[in-house]
Amino acid sequence: MDNRAGRRFRSREWFADPQRSDMTALYLERFMNYGLTPEELRSGRPIIGIAQTGSDLSPCNRIHLDLARRVRDGIRDAGGIPMEFPVHPIFENCRRPTAALDRNLAYLGLVEILYGYPIDAVVLTTGCDKTTPAGIMAASTVDIPAIVLSGGPMLDGWHAGELVGSGTVIWRSRRQLAAGEIDEEEFLQRACSSAPSAGHCNTMGTASTMNAVAEALGLSLPGCAAIPAPYRERGQMAYETGRRIVGMAFEDLRPSRILTRESFLNALSVVSCAGGSSNAQVHLMAMARHAGVDLRPEDWTEQAYDLPLLLDMQPAGRFLGERFFRAGGVPALMWELQQAGRLHGECASVTGRSVAENIQGREATDREVIRPFNAPLMEKAGFLVLSGNLFDFGILKTSVISQRFRERYLSRPGHEGVFEARAVVFDGADDYHARINDPALEIDEGCILVMRGAGPIGWPGSAEVVNMQPPDALIQRGIQTLPTLGDGRQSGTADSPSILNVSPESAVGGGLSWLQTGDRIRIDLNAGRCDALVPAEEIARRQRELPPPPVPASQSPWEEIYRSHTGQLADGATLEMALKYRRIAERTPRH
């Protein structure tokens, strides 16, 4: 509990060291010039960092530049001293070659700041996809009290009387553009209409998913994730978050006291029944490993595949963030899981109370948007983990496989859940764009589009490029999607199965490196298998005789460092050498 008298904060080592008054003076002088007084810095009150992820380069998180004022008010009112500082920007849509490089870079920077400066506890401002895991990963490594404040989704987008959601409208309109049904101007208008205000993506894409994850893990105040960025409640949540982190500092309520295997399983279940992003697999694994929690790749199938789809939100459903918020947000989803006996209610949280206590009485208020557990949108709608002779790990989001595909390919009597397709293999996105419309590839409805060279080492960083659309000629014939498979990630969804995050990737010699266009691939969802129907001797011959697929050279120092230390997507694509550093704030850094 809040033991104000007894607690000596780590910042005292900087500002109130009786042995080194010369150093104390040096540490103090600029802060004093900035307006803080020596009395308050030496008062024993906690110094609360506000890790600011908003900037002009991070428009999805830009709302935090305003919200930080409310956070400061909350911190001050509760007796803390706020200090705001910048985090390396991460902007999903704009960063080349991919923002995936930035998650680990922001993580590294944040670890050094939280460890090396006199910060006793921290508010992690989150929003765009990777800003959430980066902050949580760093807070785990350092292990000082930390609370997540998301910036919230944009308002719902509308275009010509229809809801248009971030990303989802782009993927759909791209196909219509290819089919000649709309022109460039209409395409741009739809895209802009899908982003009507400040905030992060308004679908249950990676950003909403990861902020729901933070809340499900117990790291946000209940109800935080779903509040739209411009709403009044968002500012109030910022204030309450500022207040609460001060209490957490006094209680020494650190990530290591909140994050457990059970809390990660709660998060995994929320993602599954919300139809959340496949990127959650990578980030949950990364956060768990930095927290020292035993989360396993197969947990997605074993713990949550059988969960139903409860949330009717794009891309798996119809609605967007505002409706999700008004229906009750993440607490209402967790409430459903609890009623069904599928929630670890005993888990701790930033409130100081259990998860079960936090969600008491939080039943959904809009049953069109959040369905009851026993009357869902879809049964068995979680993620399936696959393996086979092409890879040890790949993940498939089943909630977005269309009824049409299910009926046509997955429901044949005697072959339920099994389909075969002819592989068409591309070496990265440039190769795909250059050749997808080449008639010589003979792409038809019986094909699976394969992307290799898109993993953490190959790209580098791992790119969201596995969502390949069929050749224009096929789209014009009404075939909107084909199954896809790749060692990269996916943004948005197709109606056909996409096998993603395949590990090991081709760049480190994974099975996709020997796969050739024309090979047949057999996918058995019941057995969790995906195999190329290529004899073992032929595989061995190709591995011996054929040159490995091309891997582009690193173009920046960080790309080179990233490549030499990052693991595979199955394992969270973390900096493997960083995992041995845990709870480092238990020791004060050297003078």
Ligand code: FES
């Ligand atoms: Fe930043 Fe979607 S691009 S939240």
Ligand code: MG
């Ligand atoms: Mg995305």
